[in-house]
Amino acid sequence: MLNRTVAPSRHDIQDIDLVQPDEVVFDNGLRVFIFSAPTQELIKAEFIFQNIFNGSENSLLHTCASHMLKEGTKTRTSAQIAEEIDFYGAYLMPEYSFDQTALTLYSLNKHLGAVLPVVHDILNEAIFPEAELETYIRNNKQTLQISLQKNEYVARRLFFKNLFGESRYGRIPTEEAYDKLNREDLIALYQKQVQPQNCTLILSGNITDDVLKQIRELFDVQWTNTENLDGIMKPEFPVFIPTTVLDERADALQSAIRLGMPAINRVHPDFPAIQFVNTLLGGYFGSRLMRNIREEKGFTYSIGSAFASLQHTGFFTIATEVGVDSTQATLTEIEKELDILRDIQATEQEIALVKNYILGSILGTIESIFSHADKFKAVYFYGLDLSYYTRYNEIIRNMTAADVQRVANTYFDYNNLLKIIVGKVY
């Protein structure tokens, strides 16, 4: 007779086995990393540029430049670019993040030759037409108005503003800032930033010799550097003051809560251990915050926490949306959870669970060759290599309750958190 009360035996979870890319440096300084998967029908080509700031930390300009890359070149209109890319079933996506701007192409292998010249044109001859800029500004101002009605969005803005001030990480879009965008600044940024010596190209998929030859022809021989890379600024951050900011919304049904503080980033040796403690606290469905605030109290649909890494800093954040009646109670419970994390050692059972959960989810992040490239990207720009993941898994496997408590006492402190509340406090 089958005994359904007894769990099947557990088996150890293996480490991930990551693909080491081939590296080629072109004569123009472009670094190329190749992740080869001969059976893959799609090719992904990511042109990644370090965000360059000189003279100002106005990151809105970078966001705009990234969005507008595809909006016209000397020989192609915005409509023509869209038409050519769409016709071949390809995807060409500008992607902006705090530290890098990327132009990412996905194409079926058979159409790659047809779409690469469009990418080449965009990276060499983009002109940021005035009319397209006006459209960009107009539509983004309208979208901003809508976003500003979302408590969660407002909380996120206040959070970054308070954490990072006037630096690139703290700049938030406003109508006035959109109105100040202009072609001259965009073109100057493009000239400085979009050039081979500031670019990393990551190729994944069935990268044959023939594909590489096409890439070399277009992005080595026919792509030259325009300016030297001097005058690059490093961000300066305001002194962090853990205040409470309440933005009252009379009609709110829910309050958006966002707490956090600046923190270490991925290069710090404690980063993997911090990820462990954060997972236990608020990083997965079974986390303490979810169990307490959602599964026991029913205050929210979701609550989560994260330690994020940026090039020049990092930050810790806890975010949730709760019924207005539960706003104060939620804050109290979060404080309680952080105190418990510091004061009381976790059980062996919980430590074992979090270990396995993390190891399983790392294994699950590898789905295709593109996942291998993503893992590489996540460390490469910090000057780290793939051995980071070996170290990471080793630290996760060896975490003890005492380690958790030490990390909690070093990095997790409710009294040292910035507290943003958009909605109502009862």
Added chain:
Amino acid sequence: MIKYQRFTLDNGLRVLVHEDHTTAMACVNILYDVGARDESPDKTGFAHLFEHLMFGGSVNIPNYDTPLQEVGGENNAFTSNDITNYYITLPSANLETAFWLESDRMLSLAFSEQSLEVQRNVVCEEFKQRYLNQPYGDVWLRLRPLAYKEHPYRWATIGKELRPIEEATMEDVKAFFFEHYLPNNAIMVVAGDVTFDQVKTLAEKWFANIPARSKPERKLPREPKQLAPRREEVYADIPVNSIYIAFHGPGRTDPDYPVMDLLSDILSRGSSSRLYRALVKDQPLFSEVNAYVCGSIDPNLIVIEGKPLPHMDMAEAEKLLWNQLDILKSEMMKETELQKVKNKIESTMVFAELSILDRAMNLAFFEVLGDADLYNQEVAKYLAVTPSDIQRIAREIFTPDNSSTLIYYAKEQKHAE
């Protein structure tokens, strides 16, 4: 193209196995053939509330999530108007844990009062977060009852309102479980680093002794043909006016479904699409436009929506949207434009097959449509569509009598900031 093998247990549970040994993971996807369309009109939102309760412990296992996390697994679920779908991904070495957990909650739940109490609150907060506390969040709470008068698609998955969720009793919960959660009303897909024989052995071990019960007969009212335009206008605390026009169209298995789907792609997929070019880029008329198909199993909706720029007259804006639909009706489109959206379908299908979970979900969904093999025939159906098909369906669908229009007007801004 997804390869799979299948078998059916004596209790009627259908099992599909897709082997892929390039991954170290396995996934177990169980689709129950029950959705919001199977609810009674006075208990809407129940299928979805029930999905939450499926995580509140089963008859022999007090906690669902913990044992799964202990073996490195993750899970989630979603409910639509048509189906309820549960899925687990975990390291393949621990596959049996998924069978243990899923079979026990198919057998019976713990029916804990505490879990019901808490999940009622969680779902109410979800209702507020997604539908009430968002600008335009209640679009579907308004658009569905406008477009559907008889068919249960007239309510959203979350439910018509909060009340029936707040009032749900344990009796309701048990009745729902025993009516719909049966092995013969479920489809299980196991994919990834697994073998057919292994899955067969595990399925026999864990699922074979769950008794079959009689499967509920689905007798949904047919939505009568709409005979006149419908319209609703709302003044809301939103910053920007917005237009939604919904048209009735073919269901998911109708031969004309791919035609309607491509029609929506021609209108709004990618930055070269017609609505985006004509109304956002070439002239400053709208800040955003979109067209999409709901993808429902029973006769569908295709929706055209847009947010006009502040200077636009609303009647004029609506006319501009119609104008684009009329062009599709009056002018035969070029082969090359159709080829473009077909090419996109081809690459999208490759994307959809990158993850084992997506493959498993697709197999389960097409099996509930009638046969998992339909998934592998899908691209061919899209490629066979001709410009005259597009024109025929545009003429059939895009008529005023078949339309339900919802307009949001921004109330005068009251806060002086």
